[in-house]
Each structure stands twice: as C-alpha cells, then as structure tokens.
Amino acid sequence: MSATIDRPAPAETTTEAVVARLDAATSAFDAPFAAVHLPTLDANAADLVRRASGTPIRVASKSVRARAVLERALGAGLTESGGFRGIMAYSLREALWLVEKGARDVLMGYPTVDRAALADLASDADARQAITLMVDCAEHLDVIAAAGATGARLCLDVDASLRIGPVHLGVRRSPLRTPDAAATLARVAASRGFAVVGVMFYEAQIAGLPDSSAAVRLVKKASASELSTRRGAVVDAVTSVVGRLEIVNSGGTGSLEVSSADPAVTEVTAGSGLFVPTLFDRYRAFTPRPAMFFALDAVRRPTPKIATLFSGGYIASGPAGASRVPTPVWPAGLKLLRNEGAGEVQTPVTGLAASALRIGDRVWFRHAKAGELCERFTAVHLVDAGGAVTTVPTYRGEGQCFG
Structure with a gap:
C-alpha cells in the first residue's frame, strides 16, 4: 500500500x-x-513531516501495530522536504517478523535479552543487515554474544532525562548519560566485534508530556536546552571512537520540532x-x-x-x-x-x-x-x-x- x-x-x-x-x-x-x-x-502524516522540517521520521511500530498502516506511512518514502524512513520496533521478535515481511531498516527501541530471538538474528544474514539492536550496558553485549550475534549492528540508548539536583524528570531508561560513559561502552562494543552505528535519546519529559501549564512548558524548554548541549557532546565522543554514526535518533510525536532543530540529530521518531x-x-x-x-x-x-x-x-x-x-x-x-x-x-x-x-x-x-x-x-x-x-x-x- x-x-x-x-x-x-x-x-x-x-x-x-x-x-x-x-x-x-x-x-x-x-x-x-x-x-x-x-x-x-494522511493529513496527520503530512503534519508530522511538516513539523520534522526535513528530518527523516522513523515510524514507531509500538504506536501502530498494523502492517498496512506502517506501509502506508513508509510508502511515501523520503523526499528533499522530508518524509518517513525506517521503523522503530519494540520487540526483537517483531523486528524479525517485519524483516521477513520485507522491512529493511528496523531500529530496536529497547534492549532485548530474548536468547532465542537473538539466535534467530545471528543465523539470518538479511536480518543482521536490517536490524539494529539497542544496548545501554556491557551486560547486553554479553547476552548478544552468547546467542552468537557478535558483529550485530548496535545503537546506544543514552539517558535523555532532565536532572535538577536530586530530581529526575523523565523516564527511567538507560544508565548511560555522559559522553565518557557512552564512549566507553562504544569502545568495549567495538573491541568485541560489534558495529556501533548509532545513538538514541528519547526525551520523554518533552515528547510525552502535554503542555498543561506554564511550569511544564518552562521545564520542557530547560530540558531541550540541556539535552541539545549534552547530545552534541555524546555524539562527538562516540564518533571519536567508532567514526561517523549512521543514526542519531531523538524525539517523539510531542517533540518533533525540538528534536529536528538540533543539527546533531539525523532522524526523529513518531507513531502516535x-x-x-x-x-x-x-x-x-x-x-x-x-x-x-x-x-x-x-x-x-x-x-x-x-x-x-x-x-x-x-x-x-x-x-x-x-x-x-x-x-x-x-x-x-x-x-x-x-x-x-x-x-x-x-x-x-x-x-x-x-x-x-x-x-x-x-x-x-x-x-x-x-x-x-x-x-x-x-x-x-x-x-x-x-x-x-x-x-x-x-x-x-x-x-x-x-x-
């Protein structure tokens, strides 16, 4: 379609x-x-493209869960003015199934410890080329390697929350936060034969938080400013270890303008x-x-x-x-x-x-x-x-x- x-x-x-x-x-x-x-x-899809201002949009399958709708968004492809490219999957088994159905660019949104699915990935040459796994610690590398998937494409999930003193604003995702921590994991992964091709920053406190008050809007603005600086430093640090990154992913439906405005970001994600x-x-x-x-x-x-x-x-x-x-x-x-x-x-x-x-x-x-x-x-x-x-x-x- x-x-x-x-x-x-x-x-x-x-x-x-x-x-x-x-x-x-x-x-x-x-x-x-x-x-x-x-x-x-279709009007919503066009509005997402407008809001992304030329930055490619990766479709979040978790927010769709119907292949015909995924295909409808992706069917337009990518033009000079922007568009949809690739899928962000929430399960490795899902990603393998989507590749079986023809998908060729699937980024995992979350780490996996599904040993059977990882073994299937290891044995499928097409899937290894099409799927990028998400990791945020060396233990993830251990699980992937034990399943025989050494050499897999990896993306590092970096904490994008806002911290003000002891206050944590955002979701509890990755332990990676600083440029040094991200570069260290990239170095370990590369030394073990993995291909680190990207970094991801999901700013839930911006993308998933409605503009319900002036205080919320102020926090979102402060978070965007802090993250833009730190994201650039993380990208530079990881690039110094593994070379140019294919993927610098950020954002969600609620933050496309903010994420796409950062020159370090190569793609944004939206589905809802x-x-x-x-x-x-x-x-x-x-x-x-x-x-x-x-x-x-x-x-x-x-x-x-x-x-x-x-x-x-x-x-x-x-x-x-x-x-x-x-x-x-x-x-x-x-x-x-x-x-x-x-x-x-x-x-x-x-x-x-x-x-x-x-x-x-x-x-x-x-x-x-x-x-x-x-x-x-x-x-x-x-x-x-x-x-x-x-x-x-x-x-x-x-x-x-x-x-």
Missing part, C-alpha cells in the same frame, strides 16, 4: 464529522471494532501522531486530529438515564488514572460512570445523550494511547474519503503477540 505525504486536510474537519463518516461507512459491521479515517491519517489518541490532545505545537476510534453497542438500559455498552475496558498503560481511560466522543454528551468506568465486558455511560440511546445503538470512543488499541482487535477498518472500507489485520490478526 502506498501513499503521498502532501495530501490536503480531510473535508471532515471536526471529530464529530469524522466519526459520523466512520459510523455510516461501518454500519454493517458488528461492534466492538476499531476504525481509522484515512483522510485524517498518525492516530492521535487522547494523551496528545494538549500540545501547543500541533492541532490534534483524531484518526482512530473504536465502536461499542448498547446492550442494556438499567435506568432511563444510563445505557450499558458491551465490552470497552481498553485501559492504556502507564500510571493508573483518568488519563488512561477511553473517552466516549459520539454521540456527544456521554460520560463514564465514576464507580464502574470502562469495563472488560460492559461499560455503562450516562450524560445528556444516554437517555436517547436504544438497545443496539452505537457509541464511539477514543483510546488514550495509539497502538495499544490494536492489541484488542484482530482487524481494523480503514475508511477512505468516499466511505469505502478496507479491512486490514492488526498484529494480532496476523497471529502475532509481542508482549
């Missing part, structure tokens, strides 16, 4: 209009199911920005255009003011709380019950629109995160501008579950 990246914005410019188009196009399907509005998806889940609603850098939704049917009317829907307990990962719960968006005016929320087998809703829902009526939701929704379905329905539907498998629909 191919696509261009300069498509116009969809005619349906509001969430309500998009969902109304999806609802009409999928009326023959039985819920629960997931659907994507392709004109909005294609679907735009609710966690990306409060960023100043871009206007959210939700493209992916899921539908549930009303199966009970326990009271005149409550309608109960089948299924729907699709809670997102991360710290437990209201931000990880799916949101009803159509019909407008619905809300979850505080004491039940979204349940595994039933989800009651109330609000102004609930009293008008009849048995069999449909309610549409947005998920809090992007690709995680695909773990709940074996297929997703892609709806084009004319209302035509193409049903494609998710990873699960292709019999794949990578944890």
Whole structure:
C-alpha cells in the first residue's frame, strides 16, 4: 500500500464529522471494532513531516501495530522536504517478523535479552543487515554474544532525562548519560566485534508530556536546552571512537520540532501522531486530529438515564488514572460512570445523550494511547474519503503477540 505525504486536510474537519463518516461507512459491521479515517491519517502524516522540517521520521511500530498502516506511512518514502524512513520496533521478535515481511531498516527501541530471538538474528544474514539492536550496558553485549550475534549492528540508548539536583524528570531508561560513559561502552562494543552505528535519546519529559501549564512548558524548554548541549557532546565522543554514526535518533510525536532543530540529530521518531489518541490532545505545537476510534453497542438500559455498552475496558498503560481511560466522543454528551468506568465486558455511560440511546445503538470512543488499541482487535477498518472500507489485520490478526 502506498501513499503521498502532501495530501490536503480531510473535508471532515471536526471529530464529530469524522466519526459520523466512520459510523455510516461501518454500519454493517458488528461492534466492538476499531476504525481509522484515512483522510485524517494522511493529513496527520503530512503534519508530522511538516513539523520534522526535513528530518527523516522513523515510524514507531509500538504506536501502530498494523502492517498496512506502517506501509502506508513508509510508502511515501523520503523526499528533499522530508518524509518517513525506517521503523522503530519494540520487540526483537517483531523486528524479525517485519524483516521477513520485507522491512529493511528496523531500529530496536529497547534492549532485548530474548536468547532465542537473538539466535534467530545471528543465523539470518538479511536480518543482521536490517536490524539494529539497542544496548545501554556491557551486560547486553554479553547476552548478544552468547546467542552468537557478535558483529550485530548496535545503537546506544543514552539517558535523555532532565536532572535538577536530586530530581529526575523523565523516564527511567538507560544508565548511560555522559559522553565518557557512552564512549566507553562504544569502545568495549567495538573491541568485541560489534558495529556501533548509532545513538538514541528519547526525551520523554518533552515528547510525552502535554503542555498543561506554564511550569511544564518552562521545564520542557530547560530540558531541550540541556539535552541539545549534552547530545552534541555524546555524539562527538562516540564518533571519536567508532567514526561517523549512521543514526542519531531523538524525539517523539510531542517533540518533533525540538528534536529536528538540533543539527546533531539525523532522524526523529513518531507513531502516535498518525492516530492521535487522547494523551496528545494538549500540545501547543500541533492541532490534534483524531484518526482512530473504536465502536461499542448498547446492550442494556438499567435506568432511563444510563445505557450499558458491551465490552470497552481498553485501559492504556502507564500510571493508573483518568488519563488512561477511553473517552466516549459520539454521540456527544456521554460520560463514564465514576464507580464502574470502562469495563472488560460492559461499560455503562450516562450524560445528556444516554437517555436517547436504544438497545443496539452505537457509541464511539477514543483510546488514550495509539497502538495499544490494536492489541484488542484482530482487524481494523480503514475508511477512505468516499466511505469505502478496507479491512486490514492488526498484529494480532496476523497471529502475532509481542508482549
């Protein structure tokens, strides 16, 4: 499947209009199911390219988990004005499978200690050329070597968090932080026969943090400044050991402008920005255009003011709380019950629109995160501008579950 990246914005410019188009196009399907509005998806892809300002974008498969959508983004290729190139995978087994299906540039987003998968990598010449493993300590080298994959392509994961005294702002990822530490690991890896081809910096405290207050924006600005200086020093230090790096990866959907502005960065990563889940609603850098939704049917009317829907307990990962719960968006005016929320087998809703829902009526939701929704379905329905539907498998629909 191919696509261009300069498509116009969809005619349906509001969430309500998009969902109304999806609802009409999928009326023959039985819920629960997931659907994507392709004109909005394409407009989001074009906006990501615009925001990256010519820096290539690596697609984060964790935030997609449907090969047809990965291929749609990658199908445009890379032009002088930017575009999509390569995949960032979250599992080595996933990366091996994607290479089997034709992928030729897969960067692991996380280290792996999957010995069987590493042995498969070691025995597959195509996979060894296509896949770059992520490491952040010498113990990772030991595991890879023990599986017979000495000589594998490696990328060093460098801590991109902001530290102010004892305060750590960001995710707990890599123990590597300083130029000296990164250069030391690069030197050890090279001496053991590995090919160190890149470094990665994921600034979660910028990319994954909505612009919810002036204080948050100030912290993000300070973090970007600190990281830009340190990132350049790390790149210089590692380059002095192994030579020119193919990959200096940084960023995410929420920080493309910041990351791509650094001349040391050769590529940025994005995936959630294609679907735009609710966690990306409060960023100043871009206007959210939700493209992916899921539908549930009303199966009970326990009271005149409550309608109960089948299924729907699709809670997102991360710290437990209201931000990880799916949101009803159509019909407008619905809300979850505080004491039940979204349940595994039933989800009651109330609000102004609930009293008008009849048995069999449909309610549409947005998920809090992007690709995680695909773990709940074996297929997703892609709806084009004319209302035509193409049903494609998710990873699960292709019999794949990578944890």
